[in-house]
Amino acid sequence: MNTSLIIGVDAGGTHGKLVAVLADGTVLDTGVCEGLNYNAIGMAQARARLKLAVDKLLAKIGCTDYDGLSLGLSALDARADDATTASFAGDVFPTSKLLLDSDAYAALIGGLLGKSGVIAISGTGAMVLGLDENKKQHVIGGWGYKLDEPGGGYGVAIEGLKAALMSLEQIGPDTELGRSALDFLGVGDARGLINALYEEGREPAGIAKFARVVDRLAEAGDSISMEIAAGQMAILARMTGKVLERCPHRLCLHGGMFEHSGQMRRLFLQELSSLCADIEMHEMELPPELGAVLMHMMEHGTLTDEIVTRMKHTWERRTT
Amino acid sequence: MNTSLIIGVDAGGTHGKLVAVLADGTVLDTGVCEGLNYNAIGMAQARARLKLAVDKLLAKIGCTDYDGLSLGLSALDARADDATTASFAGDVFPTSKLLLDSDAYAALIGGLLGKSGVIAISGTGAMVLGLDENKKQHVIGGWGYKLDEPGGGYGVAIEGLKAALMSLEQIGPDTELGRSALDFLGVGDARGLINALYEEGREPAGIAKFARVVDRLAEAGDSISMEIAAGQMAILARMTGKVLERCPHRLCLHGGMFEHSGQMRRLFLQELSSLCADIEMHEMELPPELGAVLMHMMEHGTLTDEIVTRMKHTWERRTT
Known part of the structure; x- marks a missing residue:
């Protein structure tokens, strides 16, 4: 039995797993641990947070x-180059054991088990x-937030x-969103709404929570909310269709909006099915932090079906 | 002759006049002077910059x-309350001589001479x-930038x-904007475009300059650019129509986009004329910094036609 130890991390902006x-x-x-997006908090703080969490986990076991520390990082959209890896590692993490790729990549690897x-x-x-x-x-x-990132909570919000x-x-057209937005931000009128968005500490992740309100009003039949939900999911579906043109037609869905909203999922799949045929839908087989572990094993050519089976088995035993 | 002295300031985000x-x-x-938007640079720096500029102007004359220091401030959207005025004044400007309102208000007062x-x-x-x-x-x-402020350069960009x-x-539809955006940001592809927008030092004012490209392509017949220009000016026209419902139908236009683009001006007025009849168009009679001076005089009940005439006359002599 190979006892070498690999730590996988899903390094999101609001927390890490x-x-x-x-x-x-x-x-x-x-x-x-707390969020690890170094674009938001700087390399030094991301490194310190991760070090603390790794030490705690090592102590626990x-x-x-x-032997390997593998991260899916929300700050990246591809494999990190040597300079970024060295900068992230500082004098705390040995670069020879460190692997950094995007959080989306780790999620994909976990979701489809490396396929x-x-x-x-x-x-x-x-x-x-x-x-x-x-x-x-x-x-x-x-x-990102500057272009209202269509298809996610922030864009919808x-x-x-x-x-x-x-x-x-x-x-513009009358919509329940008016009254609901005032309630959501705890203000009395349109000027208050604008000012509230620029208050200190009002982060994109907080604003994105208004997506749930839009989702709920769309379910309840508010026509403007329905238009927004359908429009945003249509853009995400077109993006997905374009990527599917270049890849095998295995698809999995991930993220809070897909997890919490059957409506958004349905709108997305409806639009996608009109763009692209023969899609094989997959549930996420393993979560992104285990995707990061698989990423490490793929990189070192050690991944086998037997390992995957054991990982799924021991993971499911933990979570059920 | 009343020799008391009033200093008027158009306190914008990128510079002050x-x-x-x-x-x-x-x-x-x-x-x-440099920009005076204290939301962006803090009260202390705004105060220091203004103090320097006021002293320089006093020395010049x-x-x-x-006797009065009157500001139209881009950080405000209404008359400042006592706490804000005191905070802006610090121990540098006597609050009894200080008047703070929005830059838009100073512009309106200058544009229509207080009417x-x-x-x-x-x-x-x-x-x-x-x-x-x-x-x-x-x-x-x-x-503001979080909601892509429709009708201005940033929203168009x-x-x-x-x-x-x-x-x-x-x-999405094919448009010349694709190639032009890559040129504008000096990047090679879509991922580069996204990353460029999040580079340090990339301010909304810099991004807003892409509006000129959209304007130019719309003039040249690019259909997506034409749609954007018309759509943005339609929203601004609806906003204007709504305010005109509550006010006398005298209207003046102000700001870089209206000054530099005949096309945007035309699209705006076309849409507005379909919403609202009998609008009396006015050129900006005096600039916002003189609007701030008028604001002070209105506040103290000293404004007369004779004063306005002299102001216009002595101002025109300076600028022609």
């Missing part, structure tokens, strides 16, 4: 060191990532808030 | 003090401000960049 796995696939334990295919992610942001037969990555989306303002100022 | 005027309306001299009416502003941002018969202010717009990305990723 860690998992410790033996080289034979046995899942030992998990951990969490009674180990003093690891080629496509993942459509709709969380706070939205992004579509594919892996073709030659293991080349294809990415569309991930526009911003469209909803714009429609709310238009309605409140009577320069 | 100062003017020194005698109480009888005689324009003495002008000055400039051989004075040691002033009730409406100003539609399309610069980097966009906002519509009206003054009704009871001198009450009505404002629509000024959504963001719509243009979204369309460019859609075209480059082949998930």
